[in-house]
Amino acid sequence: MLNAFEIPIPSIEVQNKIVGILDRFDALCNDLCIGLPAEINARQKQYEYYRDQLLAFKKND
Numbered sequence: 001m002l003n004a005f006e007i008p009i010p011s012i013e014v015q016n017k018i019v020g021i022l023d024r025f026d027a028l029c030n031d032l033c034i035g036l037p038a039e040i041n042a043r044q045k046q047y048e049y050y051r052d053q054l055l056a057f058k059k060n061d
Contacts, residue, residue, distance in 0.1 A: 010018070028035040 028038075
């Protein structure tokens with residue numbers, strides 16, 4: 001009965017691409033040791049950048 005159905009299988013390249021995307025997604029969502037500290041670090045850098053841009057004044061010599 002199952003032989004009557006044709007199930008398409010993506011190429012190995014497409015399968016590997018899907019696996020890579022899902023692995024990164026899993027690491028960011030479920031591994032608090034990697035995902036959360038990386039997000040905190042990115043937000044800290046973003047804060048420092050905008051703080052420096054906002055508080056950078058031209059010097060008059």
